[in-house]
Amino acid sequence: MDQIGQVRAASELLAQRALERVLDLVVQSLDVNELAQQVDVDALLSQLDLNAVIEKIDFNVLLSRVDVQALVERVDIDAIVQDTDLGAAIAMSSGHVAGKAVDILRSQAVSLDDRIDHWVRRLLRRGGPGLAAPRTLLNTEAGT
């Protein structure tokens, strides 16, 4: 029985090695790119039930792992507004029109303030900077 077992084990090992060798040769001879080109992806996808796949996904768990804050901070909103029609959409909103009018009013007022301040400083022969900010705001609000 031992001899029969040894012969069987040896033959199984031989068969396994031979199979591995054959598989290596087959894989080496295969052109994966050509094979991939022959695959009909559309047909493959048509057989896939995406709804069933999506239903199995727990989006709450998925989203809880995403750091949305970090994601948003990485978004360059200025660039998006400048490069897309988002700016036009915002510009057309009624709130924006009112905001634009207020902006014009404020910009004119600030400009006039600066001019008046400039004239007064020249009249009083006062040097140094123009409109200063309160001490505690210099490092906070004014700095933004």
Next chain:
Amino acid sequence: MINDAGRADWIGALGRHAGAASRFAAYAVDVIISWAAFTLGLAGISFAITIVTGRSVSWHLGASIAVGVVFAVWELTYFGYCWAAAGRTPGMALLGLRVVRADGADLDPWHGVLRALAFPLSILLCGLGFIGILAQREHRALHDLIAGTAVIYSWDARAARLRCLTRTATRPRTDLDGAS
């Protein structure tokens, strides 16, 4: 046009002491609003008296001392309440101004009321109390000095900057090219 509203230069003034033009414009808006509210109130009271008594009553400023006194009290209440509650009046909110303590801290109700009480002094001294807005380095009027307050530019800089960006984005390309 002194300044192009499409440019964001003015947004950088946030937190600085507000100048004379902004403050005068805000005050003018407040006078119009408070006067309109007072006139509407008087008209409402007159209408109510006419309905109840059948007599026609017509009040207007200058008609009697009492109306003048009530108007003065109303103005004090208007400015005092706005400064004490929010640190700004509707006119100041429109022009993007806010009253703060002299060191930049938030205004507390007491100093808001004190500023409103001291405000008439600047007017009663033939307007000399307002000279500080022009001449003083921190643009503080007499009532500011008494109440220990200052007026600064205060607006939503992020929203204003976004509006400026959208204007730049929606401006015709030729205009942008011409500007550069």
